[in-house]
Amino acid sequence: MREVAIIGAGMVKFGKVPDYPAAKMGGDAALMALEQAGMKPTQMQATFCGNIGNPPNIGQRVNGEMGITGIPAFNHENACASSSAAFRQAFLSVANDVHDYVIAVGVENMTSHIASGVMSAGPLVLPHGANVEADNGMLMPGVFALLGSHHMAEYGTTEEQFAKIAVKNHAHSVHNPYAQYQKEFTLEEILESRMVCDPLTLLQCCPIGDGAAAVVLTTAENAKKHTTKPIFVAGSVLTSGKYKASVEGPVQIEACARAAKECYETAGVGPEDIDVIELHDCFSIHELVAYEDLGLCPKGEGGRFIDEGLSDYGGKVVVNPSGGLLCKGHPIGATGVAQLVEVVWQLQGVCGKRQVPDAKVGLTHNGGGFGPGNEPGAMSITIVKS
Amino acid sequence: MREVAIIGAGMVKFGKVPDYPAAKMGGDAALMALEQAGMKPTQMQATFCGNIGNPPNIGQRVNGEMGITGIPAFNHENACASSSAAFRQAFLSVANDVHDYVIAVGVENMTSHIASGVMSAGPLVLPHGANVEADNGMLMPGVFALLGSHHMAEYGTTEEQFAKIAVKNHAHSVHNPYAQYQKEFTLEEILESRMVCDPLTLLQCCPIGDGAAAVVLTTAENAKKHTTKPIFVAGSVLTSGKYKASVEGPVQIEACARAAKECYETAGVGPEDIDVIELHDCFSIHELVAYEDLGLCPKGEGGRFIDEGLSDYGGKVVVNPSGGLLCKGHPIGATGVAQLVEVVWQLQGVCGKRQVPDAKVGLTHNGGGFGPGNEPGAMSITIVKS
Numbered sequence: 193m194r195e196v197a198i199i200g201a202g203m204v205k206f207g208k209v210p211d212y213p214a215a216k217m218g219g220d221a222a223l224m225a226l227e228q229a230g231m232k233p234t235q236m237q238a239t240f241c242g243n244i245g246n247p248p249n250i251g252q253r254v255n256g257e258m259g260i261t262g263i264p265a266f267n268h269e270n271a272c273a274s275s276s277a278a279f280r281q282a283f284l285s286v287a288n289d290v291h292d293y294v295i296a297v298g299v300e301n302m303t304s305h306i307a308s309g310v311m312s313a314g315p316l317v318l319p320h321g322a323n324v325e326a327d328n329g330m331l332m333p334g335v336f337a338l339l340g341s342h343h344m345a346e347y348g349t350t351e352e353q354f355a356k357i358a359v360k361n362h363a364h365s366v367h368n369p370y371a372q373y374q375k376e377f378t379l380e381e382i383l384e385s386r387m388v389c390d391p392l393t394l395l396q397c398c399p400i401g402d403g404a405a406a407v408v409l410t411t412a413e414n415a416k417k418h419t420t421k422p423i424f425v426a427g428s429v430l431t432s433g434k435y436k437a438s439v440e441g442p443v444q445i446e447a448c449a450r451a452a453k454e455c456y457e458t459a460g461v462g463p464e465d466i467d468v469i470e471l472h473d474c475f476s477i478h479e480l481v482a483y484e485d486l487g488l489c490p491k492g493e494g495g496r497f498i499d500e501g502l503s504d505y506g507g508k509v510v511v512n513p514s515g516g517l518l519c520k521g522h523p524i525g526a527t528g529v530a531q532l533v534e535v536v537w538q539l540q541g542v543c544g545k546r547q548v549p550d551a552k553v554g555l556t557h558n559g560g561g562f563g564p565g566n567e568p569g570a571m572s573i574t575i576v577k578s
Numbered sequence: 579m580r581e582v583a584i585i586g587a588g589m590v591k592f593g594k595v596p597d598y599p600a601a602k603m604g605g606d607a608a609l610m611a612l613e614q615a616g617m618k619p620t621q622m623q624a625t626f627c628g629n630i631g632n633p634p635n636i637g638q639r640v641n642g643e644m645g646i647t648g649i650p651a652f653n654h655e656n657a658c659a660s661s662s663a664a665f666r667q668a669f670l671s672v673a674n675d676v677h678d679y680v681i682a683v684g685v686e687n688m689t690s691h692i693a694s695g696v697m698s699a700g701p702l703v704l705p706h707g708a709n710v711e712a713d714n715g716m717l718m719p720g721v722f723a724l725l726g727s728h729h730m731a732e733y734g735t736t737e738e739q740f741a742k743i744a745v746k747n748h749a750h751s752v753h754n755p756y757a758q759y760q761k762e763f764t765l766e767e768i769l770e771s772r773m774v775c776d777p778l779t780l781l782q783c784c785p786i787g788d789g790a791a792a793v794v795l796t797t798a799e800n801a802k803k804h805t806t807k808p809i810f811v812a813g814s815v816l817t818s819g820k821y822k823a824s825v826e827g828p829v830q831i832e833a834c835a836r837a838a839k840e841c842y843e844t845a846g847v848g849p850e851d852i853d854v855i856e857l858h859d860c861f862s863i864h865e866l867v868a869y870e871d872l873g874l875c876p877k878g879e880g881g882r883f884i885d886e887g888l889s890d891y892g893g894k895v896v897v898n899p900s901g902g903l904l905c906k907g908h909p910i911g912a913t914g915v916a917q918l919v920e921v922v923w924q925l926q927g928v929c930g931k932r933q934v935p936d937a938k939v940g941l942t943h944n945g946g947g948f949g950p951g952n953e954p955g956a957m958s959i960t961i962v963k964s
Contacts, residue, residue, distance in 0.1 A: 248630055248657040249947040252818050252954055261820040261954045262833070266663055269653040271634040277652055281667060288674035432638050434647040447648070561635040568638055568647045 193287040197415035197422040198407045198576065200229030201533040206372040206403035206521035210303040214246035217404035217526075218299035219257025225295065225406040225533075226258075229418050233258035236408075237291040239265045240282040242275025242298040243525035245305040254297055269525075272474065273430070273560030274298065276528030276572030279407070280430045286409050293414070298529035299404040333397060333475065335562065337389040340477035343443045344391070347492035349480065351391045355382040356498045357476040358396045358518055365515025367546035372401045372521030396476035401521035405530035421540040426553075427459030427575035433568030442492075445478075445562060447571035448485035452557075456487070459575040463487035466509050466575075467551040468538045470531035472559045473516040479503075482557055483511075486573075510548040513538060528572060531556040539578040552578050579673040583801035583808040584793045584962065586615025587919040592758040592789035592907035596689040600632035603790035603912075604685035605643025611681065611792040611919075612644075615804050619644035622794075623677040625651045626668040628661025628684040629911035631691040640683055655911075658860065659816070659946030660684065662914030662958030665793070666816045672795050679800070684915035685790040719775040719783055719861065721948065726777055726863035729829045733878035735866065737777045741768040742884045743862040744782045744904055751901025753932035758787045758907030782862035787907035791916035807926040812939075813845030813961035819954030828878075831864075831948060833957035834871035838943075842873070845961040849873035852895050852961075853937040854924045856917035858945045859902040865889075868943055869897075872959075896934040899924060914958060917942040925964040938964050 202224025204217050218241065226233060233255075241251030251265030268277040275298025282296035343349045359379050365371040377385075377395055385394040415422035431454075433447035456462055463486060471486075473479035480494040488509060489497040497503060503511035514520045514534040517527060535554035537543050554576050561569030588610025590603050604627065612619060619641075627637030637651030656663040661684025668682035729735045745765050751757040763771075763781055771780040801808035817840075819833040842848055849872060857872075859865035866880040874895060875883040883889060889897040900906045900920040903913060921940035923929050940962050947955030 243655075244634055248655060249955060250655075252947065252956065255818065256821075256954070262818055262836075264816050265656070265818050265956065266667065266816075267655040269629075269634060269636075269655055270651070281652065284670070284674070284676060288670070288676070290670060290674070430650050430652075432641065432648055432651050435642075450648075561638065568642070569635060570638065570651065 194289060195412035196283050196286045196409055196425045197412045198409055198425065198532070198536050199415050199418045199422055200225040200231065200408035201536040202228060203370055203405035203530055203533045204403055205370045206401050206523060208303045209402045210301065212301065212402060214243065214299045214301040215250060215253035215257050217301065217402065218250070218254035218297045218406070221404040222254060222258055222295055222297055222406040225408050229408040231408060231418065233260045236260065236263060236293055236295050238263055238285060238294045240268065240278035240294065240296045241265065242268045242278035242528055243300060244269055244271065244274050246299065246301055250299060251297070254299065270570040271560030272524050273528055273558045273570040273572045274525040276558040277430060277570065279529055279532060279574065280428055280572065282409050283425055283428050286411060293410050295406055295408050296529055297404065297406045298526040300523035300525035301402040302400050302523055303402055333389040333392055336475040336477045337392045339443065339481060340391055343481060346443050347495070349495040351383065352379065353495035353498055354391060354396060354476045354480055355379055357473065357479045358382045360504050361473060361512045361516040361518045362395070364513050364546060365519030367544065368514050368520060371515040371519050372399060373519045392475055392477065396518070398474045398517040398522040401523050403521060403523035403526040403530065405526050405533045407529060407532050407536065423536045423539050423576050423578055425574065426461065426577045427455040429455040430570060430572045432570055433562060435568060444481060444485050444491065445559065448482055448557065448559065451571045451573040452486045455573040455575055461553055461575060465553050466555045468513060468535060468548045468554045469509055469511045469557065470514060470534050471511050471516060471557045473512055473518050474522060476518065479511065486557060513543065513546045513548055528558040531558055532574065535576055539576060580675060581798035582669050582672045582795055582811045583798045584795055584811065584922050585801050585804045585808055586611040586617065586794035587922040588614060589756055589791035589916055589919045590789055591756045592787050592909060594689045595788045596687065598687065598788060600629065600685045600687040601636060601639035601643050603687065603788065604640035604683045607790040608640060608644055608681055608683055608792040611794050615794040617794060617804065619646045621679055622646065622649060622681050624649055624671060624680045626654065626664035626680065626682045627651065628654045628664035628914060629686055630655055630657065630660050632685065632687055636685060637683070640685065656956040657946030658910050659914055659944045659956040659958045660911040662944040663816060663956065665915055665918060665960065666814055666958065668795050669811055669814050672797060679796050681792055681794050682915055683790065683792045684912040686909035686911035687788040688786050688909055689788055719778055722861040722863045723775040723778045725829065725867060729867060732829050733881070735881040737769065738765065739881035739884055740777060740782060740862040740866055741765055743859065743865045744768045746890050747859060747898045747902040747904045748781070750899050750932060751905030753930065754900050754906060757901040757905050758785060759905045778861055778863065782904070784860045784903040784908040787909050789907060789909035789912040789916065791912050791919045793915055793918055793922065809922045809925050809962050809964055811960065812847065812963045813841040815841040816956060816958045818956055819948060821954060830867060830871050830877065831945065834868055834943065834945065837957045837959040838872045841959040841961050847939055847961060851939050852941045854899060854921060854934045854940045855895055855897045855943065856900060856920050857897050857902060857943045859898060859904050860908060862904065865897065872943060899929065899932045899934055914944040917944055918960065921962055925962060
């Protein structure tokens with residue numbers, strides 16, 4: 193396999209913009225990534241697009257917005273990890289010499305889905321009636337609230353510890369002009385915001401929103417021609433979860449632990465080497481549990497990890513400098529690539545006030561579809577190096 | 579790249595079965611393909627699933643129906659070519675040594691989409707309001723009716739010639755137990771059926787339906803261990819269309835002509851070498867125009883090709899022995915892989931009364947999203963050999 197590099201990254205500001213069509217958002221993000229790479233749309237050989245609910249052939253429509261046609265476009269759906277699947281196939285296409293220059297895009301206009309009735313407010317619960325748990329109210333907040341309650345019972349984790357993650361990520365978002373929300377909150381404000389699903393209060397839940405992000409990939413060898421700051425893909429894993437046979441054993445998302453282990457091995461690094469992580473904090477609880485699943489701390493010690501500030505500036509690793517899904521937002525299909533955009537920019541050292549000092553190794557963690565219902569979701573871990 | 583073989587193929591009978599969940603249909607098709615390959619679900623290393631409108635993470639759900647978890651699942655959307663995109667990535671994953679054994683699945687339950695309001699009766703027109711032409715009535719029948727009218731004006735093609743394609747495909751379907759419809763019609767009955775969009779009458783339009791299909795892929799070398807009848811993938815192309823700058827020039831789908839040329843070159847064969855074709859006859863008109871785009875006859879002579887019976891048993895090449903989309907049915911995400919299933923079975927010589935004698939080289943032609951609107955669609959051509 194050829195070594196692969198990211199040579200350009202771009203995104204649009206996340207927010208609620210129902211009249212900004214998904215394809216146009218994707219095209220704008222792609223043009224920004226191409227501009228950073230110093231390349232023209234016509235130099236791209238294929239497009240890989242992650243999306244969950246916008247019109248068919250979204251990749252072709254994004255290409256149309258860039259003014260290009262006639263190249264392969266692959267459109268990927270993997271719930272909240274849709275554009276991580278697109279990125280993985282884009283990466284493989286360059287690594288395996290199928291293409292030399294490709295673009296990976298993630299795009300979602302959720303507010304237009306909801307206005308049109310395609311998507312309900314429980315964003316993974318399309319009106320298909322095929323999911324008994326969801327039909328009876330087990331939507332995403334419930335899934336993660338249960339995970340959190342289980343974690344509290346097993347390891348003594350507290351509501352305050354979950355809430356501190358939201359405090360951190362909201363504080364980070366203030367310095368991210370691409371974030372949907374850019375406002376700080378105190379621990380009390382987080383805890384006293386409206387209860388969504390005990391122990392999750394509103395400010396610990398990611399919002400509905402719209403957005404797009406894109407990265408341009410080529411070989412490590414080609415990369416030198418285009419940028420002085422190529423970012424190399426050191427590890428890329430996408431897998432699916434397994435049914436949990438029992439409530440016994442660690443309170444974890446097993447697919448995350450398994451994918452992370454494989455990705456560290458491929459990349460030749462360990463959790464202690466990671467400087468910056470964009471982590472799938474759809475709910476504060478997920479970030480705390482993922483500290484453990486990613487090996488940043490032992491199982492059960494996620495609460496102490498946030499208490500001691502180890503996932504913040506000055507700690508062991510900065511988690512979600514962008515504000516994360518909680519504050520930057522979570523337009524479903526856009527998220528995987530948007531995480532890569534932030535990590536690429538961090539490793540390029542262009543993040544201004546939210547810059548992680550001397551960041552050299554970054555990781556993205558993106559999960560899709562872990563409940564409701566009985567389908568094991570998708571889990572993607574990617575490690576990049578400067 | 580490693581040579582790739584298909585070692586098992588399966589499908590469910592197409593039809594209108596709103597209570598047969600998409601994932602269950604996909605699982606049943608996959609289990610049939612695995613049985614033909616003499617393999618267990620747990621031997622699969624990844625699943626690639628084509629689908630357009632069923633619940634998220636459909637590949638994971640199909641895996642769940644097979645009783646497997648924990649492997650990568652990629653879900654592909656490319657309008658009516660969705661499972662051809664899935665097949666292409668499945669093929670590449672084996673060719674490029676990412677995986678040794680994978681399954682490609684296509685699945686769609688359209689009747690449940692329509693019942694739930696996710697999909698309108700114009701199957702590519704989701705209620706997103708982003709498509710001016712579609713909102714004003716330019717749905718798929720209109721797109722192909724215009725193509726047909728243009729062809730008639732340019733080359734003197736007649737309504738009868740288009741209708742003869744429907745006569746042929748309906749006649750073929752009688753011998754296909756997997757077809758949604760299995761009934762012969764006379765030329766008069768085709769022409770006198772309800773007018774949908776001039777010159778397309780009802781019996782020249784593919785139906786709404788549900789179904790699933792699957793193929794198991796491995797390397798040519800591994801294939802020998804599993805079957806005495808491996809079918810080898812000789813060429814695989816997926817591209818997108820281009821905007822047409824003018825009505826001048828040949829009346830064609832340019833992406834088809836381009837993809838076919840590339841696929842013939844890769845496979846080292848020409849149109850004269852093909853014994854059997856499963857062709858994307860969403861409307862009779864598309865089949866006639868594709869005769870020319872695929873190089874079976876010169877541009878403008880598609881009418882003569884059907885008049886002389888050259889696309890039927892005893893002619894140059896048998897097109898749509900399955901009955902095609904017109905009669906076998908067109909559950910959108912299922913179609914690309916279902917075409918491969920028929921061609922694989924033909925090359926294995928197991929097609930009973932609809933068997934194409936001595937079939938050694940087969941081709942599938944699958945297009946997705948050529949109108950309505952301004953997006954250039956996906957076009958897939960695959961050539962297989964026994």
